[in-house]
Amino acid sequence: MNVQLGTAIATPGSRATGWLAVETAPGEQTQIPVVVINGGQPGPRLAITAGIHGGEYTGPAALRSLLLSAEAGDPVTLANLKGSIIATLATSPAAFKARSIYVNPQDGKNLNRVYPGSATGSASERIAHAIATQLMTGADVYLDLHAGDINEALSPFVGIEQTGDAARDARAVALGRAVGAEWLLIGASPGTTTSTAEQLGAIGILCEFGGQGHVEPEFVARHAAGVRGVIAEMGMGDFPQSPIERAVGSLKPGASTRLNSEAWLRAEIPADVAGYWHPAVGVGSVVKKGERLGEVQGVFGDVLQTPTAPIDGVVIFLVTTLAMNNGDPLLALGGDPEGGVWP
Amino acid sequence: MNVQLGTAIATPGSRATGWLAVETAPGEQTQIPVVVINGGQPGPRLAITAGIHGGEYTGPAALRSLLLSAEAGDPVTLANLKGSIIATLATSPAAFKARSIYVNPQDGKNLNRVYPGSATGSASERIAHAIATQLMTGADVYLDLHAGDINEALSPFVGIEQTGDAARDARAVALGRAVGAEWLLIGASPGTTTSTAEQLGAIGILCEFGGQGHVEPEFVARHAAGVRGVIAEMGMGDFPQSPIERAVGSLKPGASTRLNSEAWLRAEIPADVAGYWHPAVGVGSVVKKGERLGEVQGVFGDVLQTPTAPIDGVVIFLVTTLAMNNGDPLLALGGDPEGGVWP
Numbered sequence: 001m002n003v004q005l006g007t008a009i010a011t012p013g014s015r016a017t018g019w020l021a022v023e024t025a026p027g028e029q030t031q032i033p034v035v036v037i038n039g040g041q042p043g044p045r046l047a048i049t050a051g052i053h054g055g056e057y058t059g060p061a062a063l064r065s066l067l068l069s070a071e072a073g074d075p076v077t078l079a080n081l082k083g084s085i086i087a088t089l090a091t092s093p094a095a096f097k098a099r100s101i102y103v104n105p106q107d108g109k110n111l112n113r114v115y116p117g118s119a120t121g122s123a124s125e126r127i128a129h130a131i132a133t134q135l136m137t138g139a140d141v142y143l144d145l146h147a148g149d150i151n152e153a154l155s156p157f158v159g160i161e162q163t164g165d166a167a168r169d170a171r172a173v174a175l176g177r178a179v180g181a182e183w184l185l186i187g188a189s190p191g192t193t194t195s196t197a198e199q200l201g202a203i204g205i206l207c208e209f210g211g212q213g214h215v216e217p218e219f220v221a222r223h224a225a226g227v228r229g230v231i232a233e234m235g236m237g238d239f240p241q242s243p244i245e246r247a248v249g250s251l252k253p254g255a256s257t258r259l260n261s262e263a264w265l266r267a268e269i270p271a272d273v274a275g276y277w278h279p280a281v282g283v284g285s286v287v288k289k290g291e292r293l294g295e296v297q298g299v300f301g302d303v304l305q306t307p308t309a310p311i312d313g314v315v316i317f318l319v320t321t322l323a324m325n326n327g328d329p330l331l332a333l334g335g336d337p338e339g340g341v342w343p
Numbered sequence: 344m345n346v347q348l349g350t351a352i353a354t355p356g357s358r359a360t361g362w363l364a365v366e367t368a369p370g371e372q373t374q375i376p377v378v379v380i381n382g383g384q385p386g387p388r389l390a391i392t393a394g395i396h397g398g399e400y401t402g403p404a405a406l407r408s409l410l411l412s413a414e415a416g417d418p419v420t421l422a423n424l425k426g427s428i429i430a431t432l433a434t435s436p437a438a439f440k441a442r443s444i445y446v447n448p449q450d451g452k453n454l455n456r457v458y459p460g461s462a463t464g465s466a467s468e469r470i471a472h473a474i475a476t477q478l479m480t481g482a483d484v485y486l487d488l489h490a491g492d493i494n495e496a497l498s499p500f501v502g503i504e505q506t507g508d509a510a511r512d513a514r515a516v517a518l519g520r521a522v523g524a525e526w527l528l529i530g531a532s533p534g535t536t537t538s539t540a541e542q543l544g545a546i547g548i549l550c551e552f553g554g555q556g557h558v559e560p561e562f563v564a565r566h567a568a569g570v571r572g573v574i575a576e577m578g579m580g581d582f583p584q585s586p587i588e589r590a591v592g593s594l595k596p597g598a599s600t601r602l603n604s605e606a607w608l609r610a611e612i613p614a615d616v617a618g619y620w621h622p623a624v625g626v627g628s629v630v631k632k633g634e635r636l637g638e639v640q641g642v643f644g645d646v647l648q649t650p651t652a653p654i655d656g657v658v659i660f661l662v663t664t665l666a667m668n669n670g671d672p673l674l675a676l677g678g679d680p681e682g683g684v685w686p
Contacts, residue, residue: 017643033642057665064619068644089642090617097617099494099666101442150493150664151442151556212555213494215665274433274440276407299376299432300360301411321493322400322558323442 043083054095059145148211386426397438402488491554
């Protein structure tokens with residue numbers, strides 16, 4: 001049976017690239033680049049998005065290296081692959097071109113807060129709707145590849161949901177661990193890609209490597225290795241190593257330490273004031289509840305906010321720009337580690 | 344005699360902070376934070392801007408640490424200082440708040456391409472005009488503190504002009520070397536801050552440390568040390584070390600190797616195509632004329648452009664985002680090193 005996404009149609013044992021067109025405004029077509037890999041053997045469906053945020057480069061770079069390589073297109077490899085992979089390479093094309101932080105410049109919205117979207121809404125909502133209906137629907141597993149945004153550093157983590165269905169939850173944990181990040185965060189986030197994929201019947205997995213607008217080879221390679229790990233865990237077979245993984249050489253997968261809670265801290269300063277953010281911690285720092293995490297200052301050094309840790313936790317992401325606006329994230333902590341101990 | 348910039352008025356032997364208001368549109372006041380340090384002894388005038396580009400954080404961070412410190416405000420220090428320092432801490436406030444790359448979001452213009460500006464033009468032109476008339480005019484030396492932009496890495500460099508007046512040119516070289524960067528680039532750039540300062544009678548010095556939206560302590564400290572070096576070279580006396588210099592500890596100033604030519608390379612791809620930039624060199628790499636510098640690809644790996652080095656040169660800055668648009672800089676080379684040899 002053929003597998004199709006947009007104009008990309010792959011017959012069994014083949015690979016195809018193409019475009020998923022979304023009418024983001026009347027008369028305006030936004031073209032999302034896609035790749036479809038259809039294995040020669042029956043098996044599950046893996047759906048992947050990269051570039052939901054335009055300035056998070058490690059995911060798109062990883063998928064381009066992994067899915068478009070000569071090795072991945074080898075006829076024998078394709079004939080042996082069990083199941084299919086469908087992926088977007090740049091899900092918010094206008095944000096990619098604009099090197100935009102957080103939002104899709106087509107409507108100023110965060111594409112990872114408007115799911116499941118709407119066929120008649122604004123540009124981001126229409127993209128979300130197309131992804132939900134055409135990419136997520138029918139998938140067994142869904143991966144959303146992110147990084148820290150252009151203004152964010154992070155410690156590699158995976159996010160999954162736990163539903164109370166023990167067998168399904170164990171499966172989500174096994175798939176999440178197969179990505180090989182340092183942390184495995186448990187939690188649901190309404191409006192996001194992965195929560196919507198869950199509602200559509202897939203296991204949704206958020207994968208975060210790299211950040212700060214960098215195309216760091218190590219983190220590109222770890223994203224690629226993470227996708228391969230999930231492909232293997234799904235029983236689809238061994239997917240060929242990507243060129244970027246070979247170039248980087250031996251990679252050390254993270255321990256996937258499970259974190260059962262999460263806390264975001266945001267700037268709380270007057271809206272018209274330019275904040276200057278001086279973090280006192282780095283990504284991966286483990287802090288105690290009540291510990292001072294930095295200062296938001298005014299331009300002349302006056303202290304506007306002294307955020308402290310609301311929980312014992314590890315800094316999973318950190319905004320690293322000097323500029324800080326009211327309501328922007330400062331950092332996030334992951335807490336409640338499995339077994340009660342930090343690795 | 345008092346020294347004033349905007350609302351900041353410093354009597355001899357004192358320091359003041361305040362705001363330089365620019366009417367950037369009818370009824371819209373843009374407030375630029377400023378600091379004025381008026382020495383107790385007669386001497387020259389040093390004018391400094393930081394944050395001409397909103398996402399270049401090392402300069403604002405350096406001036407805040409250096410000029411606002413308790414040590415810099417010590418009455419004995421101020422009484423002994425010869426001459427005065429006037430500085431802006433965030434010259435493009437809207438760009439700072441927006442974490443904007445290249446442009447001032449008030450009008451979409453690059454504030455370092457519209458000098459000397461205009462009192463009746465668009466927002467950037469009005470800011471430029473205010474800086475030219477109120478900060479540069481009357482200054483003996485003008486420093487413009489930059490970094491690579493949010494999407495750029497760089498090898499620390501200083502830019503100065505040479506005019507043909509031997510004594511003045513030697514003075515510019517001595518002041519430029521006092522900043523302590525790796526490279527001393529010779530050249531004029533019409534429309535920029537430093538060229539306008541030259542026309543207004545100052546020696547204009549472009550200082551570049553850091554980049555990529557980072558607030559890297561080493562490069563913040565080197566900016567601060569560079570300003571102190573210029574203060575000393577101007578005969579104004581020893582200015583107190585900044586807290587950030589003390590925190591970083593021993594700094595290694597660069598050799599200020601003189602480079603007599605420069606070449607910018609830009610993306611040349613269809614305007615509606617999203618380019619994927621894969622540089623083959625890093626900042627500080629020395630390349631030969633004709634050497635391949637990387638590839639701009641389309642999303643599926645098709646090669647759109649293979650830039651090669653137009654001169655023997657060192658990579659002084661490099662765009663490090665995956666996203667690349669037609670006309671954007673890819674990188675710049677500095678060439679023609681003094682004595683014909685690379686350090």
